[in-house]
Amino acid sequence: MQPGNDSDDDDDAGPDASGEFRVPAALRGGAALPERAEVVIIGAGVVGLSIAYHLAKRGMTDVVVVDRGYLAEGASGRNGGGVRQQWSTEINIRLMQESVALCRRFAVELGVNVWFRQGGYLFLARSAKEIARLEKNIALQNRCGVSTRMLSPQEAGEVVPEIDLTGIVGAAYNPTDGILFPWPFLWGYARQAIALGVKVLTHTPVRALTAQKPGFTVETDRGSIQARRVINACGSWSPSIAKMLGVELPTWPIRHEICSSEPLKPFLRPMVSELSSGLYCSQSMRGEIVGGVTVPGHGSTHAMGSTLEFLATYSRRLVKLMPRLGDVKILRQWAGPYDCSPDGNPILGEPPGVRDFYLACGFVGHGFMMAPIVGKLYGDWLTGGERHEIFDRYTLGRFTDGSAAHHEKEDFNIG
Amino acid sequence: MGSKIVVCRCEDVTRADLEHSVARGYRDIEEVKRYTGFGTGPCQGKECLAVVATALAEITGEDPSFIAPFTSRPPLAPTPIKLLARDPAAHRFPDDPAEPVAAASEEET
Amino acid sequence: MEGQTIRAFTSESVAAALVASGERVLSRSLKYHRPRTFFCMEGHCGGCLARIDGVPNLRACQTPCTTGTTIEGQNAYPSPEIDLFGAVDFLFPRGMDHHTLMTGSSILNNLASKVVRQLSGLGKLPATESHELPAVQLERVDVCVIGGGPAGLAAATAAASSGASTLLVDDQLRLGGSLLADPRLGVAVADARVAAAMAAGVRALPRSTAIAFFPEDAPEDGGVLAVATPDHLVRVVARRWVWATGGYAVNLLFADNDRPGVLAARGVGRMLVQHGIAAGERICVVVGKGMDDYANALAEALRGARVDVTTTSADQVERARGRSWVTAVELTSRRRLDCDVVAVAAMPAPASEGPRQQGCRTVLDPARGGFRVIVDRDGRTSTPDVFACGDVCGYVGPMAAATVGARVGGAAAEEALALARELGPIATTAARRGA
Numbered sequence: 001m002q003p004g005n006d007s008d009d010d011d012d013a014g015p016d017a018s019g020e021f022r023v024p025a026a027l028r029g030g031a032a033l034p035e036r037a038e039v040v041i042i043g044a045g046v047v048g049l050s051i052a053y054h055l056a057k058r059g060m061t062d063v064v065v066v067d068r069g070y071l072a073e074g075a076s077g078r079n080g081g082g083v084r085q086q087w088s089t090e091i092n093i094r095l096m097q098e099s100v101a102l103c104r105r106f107a108v109e110l111g112v113n114v115w116f117r118q119g120g121y122l123f124l125a126r127s128a129k130e131i132a133r134l135e136k137n138i139a140l141q142n143r144c145g146v147s148t149r150m151l152s153p154q155e156a157g158e159v160v161p162e163i164d165l166t167g168i169v170g171a172a173y174n175p176t177d178g179i180l181f182p183w184p185f186l187w188g189y190a191r192q193a194i195a196l197g198v199k200v201l202t203h204t205p206v207r208a209l210t211a212q213k214p215g216f217t218v219e220t221d222r223g224s225i226q227a228r229r230v231i232n233a234c235g236s237w238s239p240s241i242a243k244m245l246g247v248e249l250p251t252w253p254i255r256h257e258i259c260s261s262e263p264l265k266p267f268l269r270p271m272v273s274e275l276s277s278g279l280y281c282s283q284s285m286r287g288e289i290v291g292g293v294t295v296p297g298h299g300s301t302h303a304m305g306s307t308l309e310f311l312a313t314y315s316r317r318l319v320k321l322m323p324r325l326g327d328v329k330i331l332r333q334w335a336g337p338y339d340c341s342p343d344g345n346p347i348l349g350e351p352p353g354v355r356d357f358y359l360a361c362g363f364v365g366h367g368f369m370m371a372p373i374v375g376k377l378y379g380d381w382l383t384g385g386e387r388h389e390i391f392d393r394y395t396l397g398r399f400t401d402g403s404a405a406h407h408e409k410e411d412f413n414i415g
Numbered sequence: 416m417g418s419k420i421v422v423c424r425c426e427d428v429t430r431a432d433l434e435h436s437v438a439r440g441y442r443d444i445e446e447v448k449r450y451t452g453f454g455t456g457p458c459q460g461k462e463c464l465a466v467v468a469t470a471l472a473e474i475t476g477e478d479p480s481f482i483a484p485f486t487s488r489p490p491l492a493p494t495p496i497k498l499l500a501r502d503p504a505a506h507r508f509p510d511d512p513a514e515p516v517a518a519a520s521e522e523e524t
Numbered sequence: 525m526e527g528q529t530i531r532a533f534t535s536e537s538v539a540a541a542l543v544a545s546g547e548r549v550l551s552r553s554l555k556y557h558r559p560r561t562f563f564c565m566e567g568h569c570g571g572c573l574a575r576i577d578g579v580p581n582l583r584a585c586q587t588p589c590t591t592g593t594t595i596e597g598q599n600a601y602p603s604p605e606i607d608l609f610g611a612v613d614f615l616f617p618r619g620m621d622h623h624t625l626m627t628g629s630s631i632l633n634n635l636a637s638k639v640v641r642q643l644s645g646l647g648k649l650p651a652t653e654s655h656e657l658p659a660v661q662l663e664r665v666d667v668c669v670i671g672g673g674p675a676g677l678a679a680a681t682a683a684a685s686s687g688a689s690t691l692l693v694d695d696q697l698r699l700g701g702s703l704l705a706d707p708r709l710g711v712a713v714a715d716a717r718v719a720a721a722m723a724a725g726v727r728a729l730p731r732s733t734a735i736a737f738f739p740e741d742a743p744e745d746g747g748v749l750a751v752a753t754p755d756h757l758v759r760v761v762a763r764r765w766v767w768a769t770g771g772y773a774v775n776l777l778f779a780d781n782d783r784p785g786v787l788a789a790r791g792v793g794r795m796l797v798q799h800g801i802a803a804g805e806r807i808c809v810v811v812g813k814g815m816d817d818y819a820n821a822l823a824e825a826l827r828g829a830r831v832d833v834t835t836t837s838a839d840q841v842e843r844a845r846g847r848s849w850v851t852a853v854e855l856t857s858r859r860r861l862d863c864d865v866v867a868v869a870a871m872p873a874p875a876s877e878g879p880r881q882q883g884c885r886t887v888l889d890p891a892r893g894g895f896r897v898i899v900d901r902d903g904r905t906s907t908p909d910v911f912a913c914g915d916v917c918g919y920v921g922p923m924a925a926a927t928v929g930a931r932v933g934g935a936a937a938e939e940a941l942a943l944a945r946e947l948g949p950i951a952t953t954a955a956r957r958g959a
Contacts, residue, residue, distance in 0.1 A: 070443040077449065107633045112623050115637060126510050162649070167510070183449045184623055187441075203443070262457060262493055262581045263554065265599075265645040276510045285637075286554075287645025295506055306489050308741040308750055308759075312502035319500045319654055326500075326654020327579045329493035331459060334486075418843065419556070419619060421775070421782040424563070425570040427555035429619050430777060450623070456554070457570035457581060457646075461772045462563075465873035465894025470777070472888070479888040484895045487877035489736030490750070492567075492695070493581070497654040498757045502750075504741055 033201060033223045038062035039382070040218050040227035042206055042241050045076035046182070047360045047367050048233030049189035050375025052198045053110075058383040061197030064227075066220055068205035068237075071190060072183050075235045076368060078336025080258055080290050082271050082282065083369040084121045084177035085146045088137050088412040091390065092345075093144045095373050102372035103180060110188035114180040115285035120270035121177035122151075122159055124321075125170045130275045134172040137412065141174070148174035160272055162322045179271055179282045182368060189375075209244035215356065216245075229356040229382070236302065236337035238361035247351045250399050251341050251362045252300040256292060257310035259333035261325075263287035272321070273414055279317040280414060289328065293317055304335045338365035342399060344410035346370065348378075349391040352400070358382075359396060364413045422470060423463035425456020430470055437474050444468060448485050457493060460485065537697055538595060539565060539572050539585035540799045549605045549784055549848050550574045550584060551598040554646060555622070556613040559604060559848045561784040564773040565791035567695060568875075573646060574598060580647020586731075588697060598647045605848050609643065658756035664950050665691045666940035668749060668762035669726075669933065670734045670878060673701020674709075675914025675925035676768030677717045679933030683766070684724040688937035689950055691760060692726050693751050695733040698798065701770055702915075702922050705794035706818070707825030709922055717926075729753060734760075734769075737881045746909065747882075763940040763950075764909055767879045768929060771872025771893050771915040776812050779843030781868075785850030789815070789869035793822050796829060804865030806832040808853045810841055812870040814891065817921065819869040834861050838870070874916045883907045892918030903932030911936045 038060060041048045044067035052065050071077070083103055085096045103116045125131045134150065141148045149172070156171040157163055190200050201222070208219040215228040232241045236253035243249075264287050271282035281291025293314040295307075311333055319326045341347060341362035348359055360378065363370055377388040397403070420430040428451045436442075441450040444467070453467050454460035464484060472479040539562045542548070549559045550572055562572035567586035575596040576582040584595065600607035626636035667683040669676045672694030684690040698704060700714030721728070732753045739747035742761060749760040773788030775781050787803060789810075795801045807826055811819040823833045836855065844866060845852040853861045873894035876886050884905035886895040896918035903911040913932035914925035944950070 070446045071441070072449055073445065105630070107627045108630045111627045113625065113627060113633070113636070115640070117637060117641065187450070187623065191439075261496075262647070263645045264580065265648045266641055267649050277508045285641060285644055293506075297506075303740075305740060306736070306738070307504075308499075308502060308736070308738040308748065309504040309506065311489070312499050312505035315496045315499035316501070316505040317508075319496050319657065323653035323655055324650055326497035326657070327495050327650040327652075329495050329581065330490055330499070331457065331493055332455070332488045333490070334488055418617065418779045419558075419782070420777050420779055421558075422777065424553065424560065424775075424782050427553045427558065431619055432621075435621060457573060458568060460877070461873075461875070462569045462774055465888070465890075466774055466777070468888050468894070469890045472890070479890055482888045484876075484880060484886060484888070487880040489738070489881070490752070491735050491877055491881075492733040492752065494733075494735050494752050497657050498752055498755075500657045502660050502757060502759070 033204070033220065034064060034199060034225060036226040037064040039064070039229045039231060040216070040225055041065045041231040041233055042218070043067060043233035043235060043237070044071055044186070044190065044200055044202060045074050045233060045235055045367070046185055046189070046371040047235070047363070047374060048231065049186055049193060049200070050371040051231060051233060051360060051378045053189045053193040054375045054379025055382060056193050056196035056198050058379050058385070060383050063193070063198045064225060065193070065198060065200045066204045066206060066218070067202050070202050072186050074237070075336040075339070076186055077183055078258070078334060079182055079365070079368045080280065080282065080292060081179045081182045081284070081368070082121070082280070083116070083180060084174070084271070086121055086123065086137060086141060086148055086172060086174050086177060086412065087410065088140070089408045089410050090140060090144060091393065092410055093141055093146060095370060095390070097144065097146065098373040099369055100176065100178070102376065103178070106185070106188065106372070110192050112184045112188035112191065114184045114188065116178055116180040117285065118176050118178035119282070120159070120173055120175040122156060122270040122272050123172040124156065124163070124168050124272065124274045126167050126274070126276045127169065131170050134170070138172055146174055147176060148172055159270060160268060162267070162324050163272070164321060164323055173270070177271065179284070181285055185368070206241060209241060211245060211354070229358065231358045231360060233360040235361060235363070235367060236339035238339065238359070242351070242359070245354055245357060247354060247357070247396070249347065249361065249396065251339055251347065253302050253337040254340050255298065255301050255303055255335050256338050256365060257295065257306060257333060257335040258290065258292040259311065259314060259330050261289040262329045262331050264289065264328065274317065274321060277317045278414055279314070279321065281318060288331070289325065291318065302337060304337070306333045306335060339367065340364055344413050346374070346394050347396050348374070348394045351396040366413065422466050423453035423456065425458050426452040428453040428463070433467065433470055434474055437471070442475060444471060444482060444485050447471060454485060459488070459491070536589050536799060537585045538576065538587040538589055538593060540795060540801060541589050542584065543795065543803060544801050549597070551604050551646065552600040552607045552609065554599070556616065557600070557607055557609040558613055558782060559607070559784050562787070563775070563791060564788045565794045566773060568772045575647050578651030580650060586697060599645070661756060661758045663691055663758055663760045665689045665760070665762050666944060666950055667691070667764045667766060667933070667936050668693065668760050669766040669768055671701065671768035671770055671914070672696065672699040672728065672730070673768065673770050673914065673925065674703050674922040675770065675929035676701065676766070677721050678926045678929030679766045679768055679913055679936070680726040681717070681721045681724045682930045682933030683937035684721070684726045686934060686937040686941065688940050690726045691762070692721065692728040693732050693734050693760070694728065694730050697731060699728060699730055702790065704798040705790045706821065706922055707793060707797055708821050710797050729758065732758065734878055737878065763943050764911065764936040765882065766903070766933060766936050767897065767910070767912040767916055768914045769875035769878060769916045771874050771919055774870050774873045776810060776838045776841070776868050776870045778841045781844060783844040783846055783850045784848060785846060785864060786844055786866040786868060789819060789822055789867040790872070792865065792867040796825060802826065802829045802831050803867070804831065804863065806863045807865045807867055808861050808863035809833060809835040809867045809869060810838050810853065811835055812838045812868070814871050814919065815869040822867065822869070834863070836861060871919050872915055874918060876916055879905060879910065879912055879916065882910045884910055884912065889918055902935035903928065904935070
């Protein structure tokens, strides 16, 4: 909804880019803009709101979250809702075990249904090379206590009888992975954070961010705030905010398209993913088949229009994998940005030389499932508690001081 | 049967649901769509978008001409997956079989 | 339905045949299991979804009847007429916020999740696998007109008459749009206009829906319009686009306005004019703002078909009465108007989502039905190469739509032909397979 020359406005969010459809005051949610705050979080996506909630829960309630658009406008409202523990690096596996535990408690803790359903994740392999990759991951996952196991094609067929097993050579299956409905996550965090005293201001784009001594001035469309600390949780839009302080982020946006079918009676238990094409699909709590596929060959973009190329690629792979879906109808397609980082891992903590400015970005399309635990760890750290090793490991500095090479690359980013 | 004023029949959204959504702070039409689910069913808003937008103007006291429609997402009508599968734009992966899909590129008259 | 044999004319839709045979409720709604059936009779609302020949969620009103067609109800037990899950509606008489339902304890919440999962969805997975995948067809034309009603037929006829290769895309079982739902015009007028369009050289794609405009696919052609026919996909590339998609039938807001038997007046008109079926024996016409002309014409025609007709203005209606089918309209004065069908004449909502995908400016104008496309006198929208005419630009009704359609079709053709003089004519208008 941000007017200006951005090319990243939604396909047709208004009649033109001149700002004619600026959201009128009566339709803007949120409280009045305060003059100062202990923490300003830029970005009311799931990462920013999770951090806000966990800060407030630990007593730090002088927190303001600003967002340029409506709640769930960015990637947090556009993803497929998958939450899995099948990763290729130990730290991500362990983090996601924590996230799954938090997801199980979310509805009761935050008073909103996220329809978390642990139907498992089934990764299908079509080659010996893919099997080897899965086996290596499974060994690591088992060491961490995740119950992933290798299935024969026949066993995979028992989990999802609709799959055409021609060409399938095996599958990795962890029954405790799951899916949830993304939007309520944002509502739950926002609502509880607000109840604890946090201010969440949507339709409030940040125009400038300047370092003061101490703290920062955050200038928005609705006035400015003096902040002692600022957290950049803008997902793929994070580089433009960091740049306001002279910080260059090595992340880039990639459009990922996704679509949803008509609602069908429940038949598909796990999230199904095919490694060779990046195809994935699951059945939502509403009964829709929600899924996507890799469409290679496109550069970095914030464009969020929909393409026939995606729709055709997805349809082609899906009907091949599950021929009974041929007569199922697509209802709706959309797109969201992956916030890509050079080593597939997030960027957290303070950039070198800039104190009190914290990064929470570079989640490569998996920020949603990471947000519960990352928000909790940020909350611990910034309220004087434990500083988790992720804040030393996943710094911006790792890309310049040579330490990135010492860490494992996460290569199990799907879609 | 419970008495309800229905604004979106596909998703059983009532006028009271719109008021509830606004009261909870979800006032932008995109937020109202996500919170109530209106316009996300088989008709994708054909029957309900104008009705809801007009009701939203009444509930919030906003001038209707300031209310934008929600994003018009493809496809505009439910479309079977099989109709889309042979579009020439579909990306080919290395493991894609030559048949039967390759026939799509043959010239026919 | 289930186990019954229904006689029908093969040109009829499944829905029209069901109405004529007295079969009524087709499914139950997703959340409250309220009874659902046809409403618009134009394939746009989600009312008449049924499982037809093993395929879920098909619109009965757009499915032609053929011998041996199997129709099954959906999302109901034991049947859509008597559905036990309809209890949900009683349990939540004031509605419910499913986002906060049963979040009090984890045991209740887990239980709720399991129940909701089992209740979710409408139809069941299709019965058969799809192995034969249809090829995609490519069309290149000077002018593509979307919508075969009064505005679109006039626009296409004018475009083709001036020498532009013209494709007409229409999503209904029969060309004619609102002409076929208006007793003042009707089948003969529609057929004459269709014949005139064909004589002028218009090529029509009937039963075909423009499903999306994709600007990034085929950027060298300025984007591609994907059109779904009943059995294959067509990619359309055109020099000028004319949106004549009209307006969607919508409902008016009164209590239990979703009760089966509450039908769009235009749907009632369509059954009468196009199919020769009186939707009921006692019909109450509810007249919304700005719809007096159409409502009066419909009421008169229904009376001519020996239907007992009452009319009332929308602002006097309090609620619909009846369980699985409407039995009366109750007015704010507490007066009851007994009836077996309520014909809701609400101003149609401009079908502007296609133009919006092309970036055309719209504005919410309740007095003209909804989000109307903003155009100049010749139908030019805010997007170059894109025109619009008729009710999609705000409700004008079928007579005015035809007049403006002819002007707009001519203007679009003129621009397309000027481009043809500059760049050369479109190579072929014949269907070419693949790409």
